[in-house]
Amino acid sequence: MTVVSNVVCPVCGCCCDDIELVIENNKIIEARNACAMSAAKFENYSLHRNMDAYIRKNGELTKASLDEAIRKSAEILAESSYPILYGWSSTSCEAIKVGLELAEEIGGVIDNTSTVCHGPSILAAQDVGLVGTTLGQIRHRADLIIYWGSNPWSAHPRHMERYAALSDGRFQRNMWRRITARIRADSVRKKITRIISIFFKRGKETPPREAKESFEMLPSGERKLIVVDVRRTRSAELADYFVQVKPGGDYDVLQALRALIRDEELDVDEVAGVPVETLEEIADVMINCNLGVIFFGLGLTMSKGKLRNVEVAIKLTQDLNERTKFLIMPMRGHFNVTGANTVFTWQTGYPYAVDFSHGYPRYNPGETSAIDVLRRGDADAALVIASDPISNFPREAARNLADIPLIVIDPHLSLTALVADVVIPSAFVGIEAEGTVYRMDHVPLPLKRVVDPPRGILSDEEILKRILEEVRRLKKS
Amino acid sequence: MEILILTGRTINQGCGKEIGKASKEYVESVAVCEMNEKDMENLRIRDGDRVKVTTEFGSVILTAKKSRRIRSPGTAFIPYGPWANYIMGSSTDGTGMPLLKGVPAHVEPTEEKVSTIRDLIDSITV
Numbered sequence A: 001m002t003v004v005s006n007v008v009c010p011v012c013g014c015c016c017d018d019i020e021l022v023i024e025n026n027k028i029i030e031a032r033n034a035c036a037m038s039a040a041k042f043e044n045y046s047l048h049r050n051m052d053a054y055i056r057k058n059g060e061l062t063k064a065s066l067d068e069a070i071r072k073s074a075e076i077l078a079e080s081s082y083p084i085l086y087g088w089s090s091t092s093c094e095a096i097k098v099g100l101e102l103a104e105e106i107g108g109v110i111d112n113t114s115t116v117c118h119g120p121s122i123l124a125a126q127d128v129g130l131v132g133t134t135l136g137q138i139r140h141r142a143d144l145i146i147y148w149g150s151n152p153w154s155a156h157p158r159h160m161e162r163y164a165a166l167s168d169g170r171f172q173r174n175m176w177r178r179i180t181a182r183i184r185a186d187s188v189r190k191k192i193t194r195i196i197s198i199f200f201k202r203g204k205e206t207p208p209r210e211a212k213e214s215f216e217m218l219p220s221g222e223r224k225l226i227v228v229d230v231r232r233t234r235s236a237e238l239a240d241y242f243v244q245v246k247p248g249g250d251y252d253v254l255q256a257l258r259a260l261i262r263d264e265e266l267d268v269d270e271v272a273g274v275p276v277e278t279l280e281e282i283a284d285v286m287i288n289c290n291l292g293v294i295f296f297g298l299g300l301t302m303s304k305g306k307l308r309n310v311e312v313a314i315k316l317t318q319d320l321n322e323r324t325k326f327l328i329m330p331m332r333g334h335f336n337v338t339g340a341n342t343v344f345t346w347q348t349g350y351p352y353a354v355d356f357s358h359g360y361p362r363y364n365p366g367e368t369s370a371i372d373v374l375r376r377g378d379a380d381a382a383l384v385i386a387s388d389p390i391s392n393f394p395r396e397a398a399r400n401l402a403d404i405p406l407i408v409i410d411p412h413l414s415l416t417a418l419v420a421d422v423v424i425p426s427a428f429v430g431i432e433a434e435g436t437v438y439r440m441d442h443v444p445l446p447l448k449r450v451v452d453p454p455r456g457i458l459s460d461e462e463i464l465k466r467i468l469e470e471v472r473r474l475k476k477s
Numbered sequence B: 001m002e003i004l005i006l007t008g009r010t011i012n013q014g015c016g017k018e019i020g021k022a023s024k025e026y027v028e029s030v031a032v033c034e035m036n037e038k039d040m041e042n043l044r045i046r047d048g049d050r051v052k053v054t055t056e057f058g059s060v061i062l063t064a065k066k067s068r069r070i071r072s073p074g075t076a077f078i079p080y081g082p083w084a085n086y087i088m089g090s091s092t093d094g095t096g097m098p099l100l101k102g103v104p105a106h107v108e109p110t111e112e113k114v115s116t117i118r119d120l121i122d123s124i125t126v
């Protein structure tokens, strides 16, 4: 039995680098320090994995050798005139680099999953900039933490504990004590309401904790946590203050806050379901903190307004810097989506949705982005790596993707693999293959190879290199 | 009944996805429609009954789940996954990003079985 420590977790954008793995006979038997999602991956990754290469023959996926599958993939790509290469956020920077070379070689479109998550955030940052930082600064110094349209409890389970409200920094303490006290008080309150409701036979629901009361009771100088969302998420339950916005109303609320911060008066009673009084209090808390941060999620990028929501959130942050120090950061989902943007940018000049069909890189999200290329039915072949667009794309885009010759490189038999024409199994990067990833704050971290991949299973990087080699050979002949 | 569909991540969906999308855990955590209690009363359905959710782009059958997280009637929540995506449109309004949160839909009770992964795949391949 060996214990490997300081393992970087290859699941979400937090890239926690303190995981300890207990390994016996080339098998992970325990993952320590891991959250539920991380443990689910480390301890179960091999359960539903695919070990065989497949090629579709007469409508059926039939087993093939790896060499055949690689040759077939190269043929499909070399013959196509406008292929799309999609995925990339769950593989290593080294593999992404080879992917970009391949896209240039075949004159295709290459796009990563940020196109359907934080693509709008990137567009917004390109328009108005971004007041960024690394997570260490936030852990040590931030005394006001706001999650806006993001639900770390479910999507980035250790984010609060390692980098934000529940972490202990050099100048800031965690807020556990306050949270446990509140949970205890809440459960007592629930019991009392239940007893009352039994006696009076009314009111099933516990009235939600009044935001106002909790704000006034907050000790000054201590870390505070605000959650803004359209639904009362689990993260919202931990917050000192939960602000529920009507769906599609984030833009209005953010603009209202900008006005209040500039001491302008609002002559309405509420904005998108939030009373102006509440907004005034939030504006006060924002101005009076020493260092605040907004972590925003897909609640802003996926709902009405998209990039404009993010743009106004960034502008709010910029305005706040006239009064105090304020930062903003997107909550990136996949463990290397930031790396995908970074490698794309240093190789082509653009972070995603790059089109090589003219022989040079072109970037125009809305035209060269995966969903648009597929919706128009332009692509005539596709390679999907470390992603499952058949489950993640809207129906029309998924249907058009299933219609064209499709190559899938993935350790799982994903839905996309089930409709593919060539399936190539790969090693799990961060478990069976090493590589580099970028954490959500652009800090690069090394992924470890802690166990050997099964015989004959190559890493994404090796598979792509072999496809590229074969494509070059075919083009020469 | 007309309703606004929100989508998002849940911890069960996150874990199910890591175990594998063929797993029972994944299907049980994703093929659900979390609703407000009042809306469920109006539709005369109970926790675990099936609902058919239809948008202009298609329909899916999901298991209805009462959720106290959906505080205002008129909204429902479906975790990220093929069930949610197959009723979303793919127009991006020139941004590259389709609208995936806050989509209007019609919800009705149904006796049909919850759509399987097979049903979803057939709906795009056949």
Ligand code: SF4
Binding pocket: A009, A010, A011, A012, A013, A014, A015, A016, A033, A034, A035, A036, A037, A038, A156, A157, A158, A159
């Ligand atoms: S929070 Fe994210 S990176 Fe950290 S252990 Fe959990 S899944 Fe892994």
